[in-house]
Amino acid sequence: MNHTVTAASVLPFMLLGGCSTAPDRVPFTERTLEVAPAAYDLAIEVDFEETKIRGTGRLTVRNTSDRSVDRVPLLLYRMMRVSELTDLEGHPLRFTQQIFPFDDWEQLQVNYVDVEIASLDPGEEQTLAIRWEGYLHGYTEAMRYVRDHIDPMYTTVREETKSYPVVGYPSWQANALAGLPKFDAELRVTVPDSLVVANGGELLGVESASGKATYHYRSSRPSWRIDIAIAPYEIMERSGLKLFYFAEDRVGAETVAGGFLRAMDQYKEWFGPLHGFAGYAIIEVPTGYGSQADVSNILLQASVFQDPDDLTQLYHEASHLWNVELSERPSPRWDEGLAMFLQQLLVDVFAGNEALNAVEGLAGRIRSRLRTQFENEPRLSEIPPIEYGSEDVTDLSYRVGMLMFGALYHLIGQDGLNQLVGGFYQEHYAAGASTADFVARAKTVAPVDLDRFFEDWLYGTGYTRFLDSDLTLAQIANTYR
Numbered sequence: 001m002n003h004t005v006t007a008a009s010v011l012p013f014m015l016l017g018g019c020s021t022a023p024d025r026v027p028f029t030e031r032t033l034e035v036a037p038a039a040y041d042l043a044i045e046v047d048f049e050e051t052k053i054r055g056t057g058r059l060t061v062r063n064t065s066d067r068s069v070d071r072v073p074l075l076l077y078r079m080m081r082v083s084e085l086t087d088l089e090g091h092p093l094r095f096t097q098q099i100f101p102f103d104d105w106e107q108l109q110v111n112y113v114d115v116e117i118a119s120l121d122p123g124e125e126q127t128l129a130i131r132w133e134g135y136l137h138g139y140t141e142a143m144r145y146v147r148d149h150i151d152p153m154y155t156t157v158r159e160e161t162k163s164y165p166v167v168g169y170p171s172w173q174a175n176a177l178a179g180l181p182k183f184d185a186e187l188r189v190t191v192p193d194s195l196v197v198a199n200g201g202e203l204l205g206v207e208s209a210s211g212k213a214t215y216h217y218r219s220s221r222p223s224w225r226i227d228i229a230i231a232p233y234e235i236m237e238r239s240g241l242k243l244f245y246f247a248e249d250r251v252g253a254e255t256v257a258g259g260f261l262r263a264m265d266q267y268k269e270w271f272g273p274l275h276g277f278a279g280y281a282i283i284e285v286p287t288g289y290g291s292q293a294d295v296s297n298i299l300l301q302a303s304v305f306q307d308p309d310d311l312t313q314l315y316h317e318a319s320h321l322w323n324v325e326l327s328e329r330p331s332p333r334w335d336e337g338l339a340m341f342l343q344q345l346l347v348d349v350f351a352g353n354e355a356l357n358a359v360e361g362l363a364g365r366i367r368s369r370l371r372t373q374f375e376n377e378p379r380l381s382e383i384p385p386i387e388y389g390s391e392d393v394t395d396l397s398y399r400v401g402m403l404m405f406g407a408l409y410h411l412i413g414q415d416g417l418n419q420l421v422g423g424f425y426q427e428h429y430a431a432g433a434s435t436a437d438f439v440a441r442a443k444t445v446a447p448v449d450l451d452r453f454f455e456d457w458l459y460g461t462g463y464t465r466f467l468d469s470d471l472t473l474a475q476i477a478n479t480y481r
């Protein structure tokens with residue numbers, strides 16, 4: 001007999017009693033996520049007439065805790081419902097599903113699915129068979145760039161919308177504390193045959209029948225997210241790079257492909273070879289949907305294709321391939337600051353601009369933005385950057401981190417940066433490492449003592465004294481010599 005008060009058992013009381021206070025359950029934010037996805041094998045059909053997504057398939061979860069578990073928490077898009085859940089033998093599994101806002105992100109409402117499974121020991125895996133369907137109308141109330149909806153011009157299925165079942169609780173913090181999962185994915189996506197399905201995995205085949213096409217992809221590397229993009233794409237292939245682009249942006253696509261390969265060559269020269277690199281896809285998405293990178297693909301906004309002078313987003317995302325997974329939970333995300341710095345550094349290096357005008361230009365814009373931000377919200381200036389993850393202010397990781405790496409560059413030079421970023425990646429790419437490991441390495445490559453530097457820029461907030469000044473990054477660096 002299970003005495004846990006589930007959301008579903010509470011609901012009738014709320015309706016009958018007109019009770020408006022929160023039911024007596026353990027807040028999601030206080031729960032520990034004890035399972036993680038190990039593999040997905042999904043068949044997804046996009047029905048453009050009914051503007052619906054229908055999915056079916058298998059999800060294998062692993063018990064990542066040190067005790068046995070009998071629940072799998074899943075999240076689905078707020079207008080999607082699970083219609084069937086069974087074990088592999090077809091026996092129905094008991095589950096409840098109900099719309100909840102995230103405990104710590106009120107605007108983000110999800111369908112929370114609580115699945116009962118047979119007891120699963122630590123390290124063991126179990127596969128669920130699941131069927132779900134529903135509508136997709138974005139999450140702009142929570143994330144401005146998540147405009148995802150079902151449209152023949154562009155449709156996406158991605159982690160942000162939970163348009164496939166995502167393992168997690170309706171709590172940003174609970175999910176962040178569990179860290180990013182790593183799973184394999186096999187996908188069969190069915191669309192009208194006038195459209196193309198883009199994905200970063202290996203394309204195993206396309207089957208066409210009665211006006212529909214089914215694209216069969218398998219991930220080439222384990223990843224933490226699934227990205228599927230559907231549009232009337234054209235495709236270009238260059239040296240292991242596959243580019244999915246909109247027909248009107250063909251000229252821009254050439255520039256993007258060239259820019260990406262050039263950036264990859266430069267990073268390779270600086271940081272050494274990438275490991276487990278099995279080709280790469282750049283997938284054009286409409287402007288406003290956000291650019292983002294994964295282990296095998298980049299979603300890149302059309303604005304970059306249309307204004308090829310602005311390849312910084314591409315340089316930014318490409319640099320993430322040389323990142324090491326940080327072991328802090330939640331991550332302080334200073335790797336975003338590194339990416340912001342590297343994206344500008346490439347602009348200057350490719351232009352032969354030794355004064356680093358692109359780097360200084362961004363640093364100046366960031367400083368004035370931080371000044372305004374800290375005036376409006378002084379609390380933010382008191383958070384040491386190492387705590388940006390736990391304080392849930394990783395927007396600042398991009399800005400303060402960029403300034404930190406910009407100043408550090410002047411202290412350690414290009415060779416030092418190569419030994420630091422490249423060495424850190426080459427040693428830890430497989431298992432991950434901590435910020436402390438990174439800082440220790442920085443100290444070994446630097447010709448000056450960096451204690452005060454990291455005290456100001458990472459472990460404390462001494463960096464704020466530079467925000468009001470007009471010092472260049474090189475001048476800031478000089479104060480640490």
Ligand SMILES: [Zn+2]
Binds near residue numbers: 316317320336339
């Ligand atoms: Zn980034």
